[in-house]
Amino acid sequence: MSASRPFAPTLTRALEALQGESRHGFTFVRADGEERWFSFGELVGLGARRAAALRARGVAKGDRVALVVPEGEEFVLSFIGAVMAGAIPVPMYPAVSFRNLHVYHDTVTHIAGAAGAKLMVTTASSREFVAPAAPRIPSLTGLVTVDDLAGDHGSLIEHAQPGDTAFLQFTSGSTSRPKGVVVTHDNLRANTEAFVKEGLAVDIDVDKGVSWLPMFHDMGLIGFVIGPLFGSVDVVFLPTASFVRRPGVWLEALSRHKGTITYAPNFAFQLVAKRVKERDLAELDLSPLRATGSGAEPINAKTLRDFADKLAPAGFDRRSFLASYGMAEATLAISFVPRGAGLTADAVDPKALEQGKASPASAEGGREIVSCGRSFAGHEVAIVDERGARLGEREVGEIVVKGPSVCAGYYGEPELTAGAIRDGWLHTGDLGYVAGGEIYVCGRLKDLIIIRGRNFYPSDIEWAVGDLPGVRRGNVVAFSVDAGGEEQLVVCVEGTRADAQSIREAAAKVVNDDFALNVREVVVIPLGTLPRTSSGKPQRRKTKQMYVDGAFDGALEQAASPSAQEGATEGA
């Protein structure tokens, strides 16, 4: 049966409609490999009990409930429980091994603080990692584990209106000023209907999703939890950490469960192509897979080809590649390529691209840009210049989006909201163009750095490095460069030759300590070398261009007297 009937107007109505559903549901695979299946009817029943338990804890309609719950089934139950209690869940990422706990506590404090969370729900294993942050969140009245919510308080479904806030998606913004996207029930209905029915044309008797994506992130949460709840679609969930440790678990789950739909950001395809061994593929059958989605990160055509080549012996069909474009501010998905079309890339002239024209490359050496397809029915995409004027075919500008998936704004941030959504048009901050009605994304207007699926604001990194001895705030620029299909971080610092080596070491260390991020190169350049605006602010784009052009090579050595001691080598 295709998911052809209209979707329910709210998530709470969609959940209510699932109460009697005993054939379809979610499978949760634990880290130890054990699997547990719940029918949607069971999940909704348990969710209603959790809703009543939250209500008994004093959670009222409209209260924000922070969720720090790494385990899949507990996350889903807590999320739908909060929604059924009329509360607004705020999914947050759990502490991850090898990352600095102090930085994690700060992030938890800032996000839960910005959301004005009343209650924080966690698990027994995560409690110790979030507990130190709790006293620093003024709005918080309690920190409970899912076990604390197990008692019998009856069942509850508090119905929402379509315009009510369903949850807050904290996804972008600097560490100190996180931005929570307000996602309404109607946003969820509109977007999930668009990608489940129009984008994927899901047939619930055949299709099954497989996801290891984190549930605190829009692609994992809306794409594989909320969309499938609206559409009653079977999904198998794997722990994110299991995939990163052993990428083969993703392929094994797809094969074992005859998965037909899966999604991942670009880095994950690269990880599979690199880490999965031919011998591990012998037993696998990936032929049922018909939608292998790539999104959330710039899509690299070569990475996807490497993935397809690697998996061809397991029956992987490269026509299943489904390039897509989206962002949290548009709920999730903005555009999809047609099903079964595979990868279509445009080769454009890089020189013309710098001038804002995406002219087809005449010969070899063109820059390959992947088509992200067309926008959904009821939605509109346009390309505009800095003044907001519409641009034509193959002219590069900011991508703007309009329609029922555009979210209500940033929670408690009217100014940021007014800057991002103007006359109903969401300004994405992404650069792109339209050719033949299809959307091509070619860069970012904002200086956001995206490395291996994680977003970083350059200012956060620049501030951390700016606090080091021998470095002044405002004399640091951070940006990412493309290195073999993968983005890598470069930090340019103004400093003296005498301090250069200690700055390089200290900068690499502080970035790793604070962000668990590896620096490709710390470039120390003479004072006064960074390009600046008239007000004295360093220019990130220009700095990056100078770095790429090699303008900083040897700058420090040339600035120092020729008789100075042996030159230090840049980078490494």
Add this chain to the structure above:
Amino acid sequence: MERNTRLELFKEIAAEVVERDFSKIEEATPISELGIDSLGMLEIVGEMERRLKIRLPDEALAGVETVQNLLDVVEKRQQMAN
């Protein structure tokens, strides 16, 4: 398995995952000075799990700051597995 062997295995896997030379690192080297991001570290952990046929759960990895800390966790898990 000797302590030294575990360190050598770590160096070998790290070199494979990050494609860089790790022959000079010592047990006392802080993880943050290896120049490997947290995803890369999890890849290394996954490869150690695979080769040594053990599990290193997230809880056990909390508080790991140096290479030695990590190898201690590995040693403990190997003993538990025997």
